[in-house]
Amino acid sequence: MMGSSNKEAVDASLQIHKQIKVVFVMGGPGSGKGTQCSKIVQEFGYTHLSAGDLLRDEVKSGSENGAMIHDLMNEGKLVASDVIVRLIVKAIQETDNDKFLLDGFPRNEDNLKAFENLTKIEPDFVLYLDCPEEEMIKRVLSRNQGREDDNIETIRKRFRVFEESTLPLVDYYASKGKLRRVDAARSVEEVFESVRAIFSSTEVRPRPDRHCNCFCKYSSSFAHYEVSTSIDFLPFQLTSFLKRVHV
Ligand SMILES: Nc1ncnc2c1ncn2[C@@H]1O[C@H](COP(=O)(O)OP(=O)(O)O)[C@@H](O)[C@H]1O
Numbered sequence: 001m002m003g004s005s006n007k008e009a010v011d012a013s014l015q016i017h018k019q020i021k022v023v024f025v026m027g028g029p030g031s032g033k034g035t036q037c038s039k040i041v042q043e044f045g046y047t048h049l050s051a052g053d054l055l056r057d058e059v060k061s062g063s064e065n066g067a068m069i070h071d072l073m074n075e076g077k078l079v080a081s082d083v084i085v086r087l088i089v090k091a092i093q094e095t096d097n098d099k100f101l102l103d104g105f106p107r108n109e110d111n112l113k114a115f116e117n118l119t120k121i122e123p124d125f126v127l128y129l130d131c132p133e134e135e136m137i138k139r140v141l142s143r144n145q146g147r148e149d150d151n152i153e154t155i156r157k158r159f160r161v162f163e164e165s166t167l168p169l170v171d172y173y174a175s176k177g178k179l180r181r182v183d184a185a186r187s188v189e190e191v192f193e194s195v196r197a198i199f200s201s202t203e204v205r206p207r208p209d210r211h212c213n214c215f216c217k218y219s220s221s222f223a224h225y226e227v228s229t230s231i232d233f234l235p236f237q238l239t240s241f242l243k244r245v246h247v
């Protein structure tokens with residue numbers, strides 16, 4: 001077992017010495033996290049870190065943890081939090097960007113605590129791709145990426161883990177007002193319309209009291225918010241004003 005001073009030295013080497021912005025991207029298996037992340041990368045310049053891909057790369061690298069990670073993934077179980085958190089932090093340290101999408105992370109409360117303890121980072125917001133289970137199963141079974149865990153038996157187990165461990169985190173972020181929920185059962189482009197509106201609103205902060213153009217930005221974004229049912233992050237007065245004007 002690692003001595004405490006040795007562990008502290010490792011933890012210190014994993015500290016992140018730059019100001020970064022993090023968005024957690026959550027959703028069940030096949031909800032479209034990877035698909036939407038690559039579109040967000042193209043349009044908004046984030047770096048996409050997929051927890052599953054980092055783990056699969058670790059397995060391929062033949063590291064000492066590789067066999068254990070491989071077995072857990074094939075059973076649809078979660079890997080120990082310190083393993084995935086260290087991979088994420090290392091990837092952040094090695095990347096020359098200040099905006100990150102963490103796809104498939106956190107998966108449970110323990111993941112979140114381990115990440116917070118090590119990095120002291122809070123996500124700017126949490127994007128949640130909300131999709132019915134039968135649609136997700138259909139997508140995963142036709143994904144064709146040669147993933148050993150994309151078989152019906154393991155998929156069912158992954159769904160149970162999602163319901164039991166990840167959904168409580170989704171509720172937690174909703175209660176903190178940080179959740180941006182999107183209906184992910186639509187086409188890729190329709191889902192991205194909603195996603196784009198959410199990210200646009202965090203990049204540009206128009207001031208409606210200044211002049212008409214600013215209001216127009218809000219006004220056109222509002223159509224997207226309606227589709228995404230994610231209007232809870234608009235300032236309250238503006239939301240009620242838009243409701244009066246548009247409805
Ligand atoms: N909105 C969508 N409609 C139909 N198929 C989709 C949609 N989004 C993603 N897919 C497809 O579903 C599969 C799972 O998507 P993926 O992005 O890999 O999900 P996740 O990363 O959440 O597991 C992929 O084959 C992808 O091309």
Ligand SMILES: Nc1ccn([C@@H]2O[C@H](COP(=O)(O)OP(=O)(O)O)[C@@H](O)[C@H]2O)c(=O)n1
Nearest residue numbers: 029030051052072073076077078079104107
């Ligand atoms: N934070 C995480 C993320 C993924 N994983 C593991 O990686 C597997 C695949 O995750 P993924 O995000 O690539 O795939 P989806 O289940 O979202 O399709 C999970 O079923 C877990 O075994 C984990 O243990 N901890």
